[in-house]
Amino acid sequence: MNRTLLKNVKLFLIDIDGVVFKGNTLIENAEDAVNILQRNGVRTIFVTNNSTRSRNDLVHRLRAAGINVDSEDILTTAYCATQYVLALGLETTYIIGEKGLFEEFMAAGLTIVSENFERCDAVVVGMDRNYNYRKLSTAFKFIQSNAKFIATNTDATLPTERGEIPGAGAMVSSLEGCTQKKPIVIGKPNTYLMKLALERAKLPVKDCVVVGDRPETDIAMARKGGCLGIIVLTGVTNKKRRNEYPIHQKPDLIYSSLLELSKEYEKHR
Numbered sequence: 001m002n003r004t005l006l007k008n009v010k011l012f013l014i015d016i017d018g019v020v021f022k023g024n025t026l027i028e029n030a031e032d033a034v035n036i037l038q039r040n041g042v043r044t045i046f047v048t049n050n051s052t053r054s055r056n057d058l059v060h061r062l063r064a065a066g067i068n069v070d071s072e073d074i075l076t077t078a079y080c081a082t083q084y085v086l087a088l089g090l091e092t093t094y095i096i097g098e099k100g101l102f103e104e105f106m107a108a109g110l111t112i113v114s115e116n117f118e119r120c121d122a123v124v125v126g127m128d129r130n131y132n133y134r135k136l137s138t139a140f141k142f143i144q145s146n147a148k149f150i151a152t153n154t155d156a157t158l159p160t161e162r163g164e165i166p167g168a169g170a171m172v173s174s175l176e177g178c179t180q181k182k183p184i185v186i187g188k189p190n191t192y193l194m195k196l197a198l199e200r201a202k203l204p205v206k207d208c209v210v211v212g213d214r215p216e217t218d219i220a221m222a223r224k225g226g227c228l229g230i231i232v233l234t235g236v237t238n239k240k241r242r243n244e245y246p247i248h249q250k251p252d253l254i255y256s257s258l259l260e261l262s263k264e265y266e267k268h269r
């Protein structure tokens, strides 16, 4: 793939974990990298499968790191799940998740029901470090009474500074196991985040590139959506093993970091 193809890109969809932050730590020079892209007139939208933080939390963290961003420039699976529920005209939801997921549903004006209700329109499941049998039983009851089963994402694990921990996929699989139903999945590798980003930026898919650290989610979404997919080696992928991936996860380009990619982009402007 010819690197000069980068010059036509007008929208960078930048994964957060493993590209900008590692856990709570800013990846070296990530703020410079984003600043280079922005001063060259590129729209940057940050995307994440992680549903535990609200967009407001992320705005604060990114701004504190020196990155110029508004909540309009951030698409989390928590926020995108609200957009999905609203688009279907659903109103009452039962949520398994953490603070960020609850905050987004409240901000969207959706009603969050408790276990005492008989039924609701949708069950939304994200990562929940206080998950238990009672929540599983409640979600099971609602899904059995025809609530839509929506997963923020199905990531098996979440990388932290202290190693990997079970991700949203663990909660989602337990519900799949008892309901024998498959959820609608909002997050990567599905293209719903990308679709919302393109609508927001009012740009066609050919102007877009996805930058991430995980071929099976970030690049798979780029492939499905039909745009360039770039891997940076600051996250879970740490060596240039482009040819080791199946075709639907194969990155077009690989850079050591977002900074190296930004500099290359600037050179081809």
Ligand SMILES: [Mg+2]
Pocket (backbone or CB within 6 Å): 015, 016, 017, 018, 019, 212, 213, 214, 235
């Ligand atoms: Mg990542």
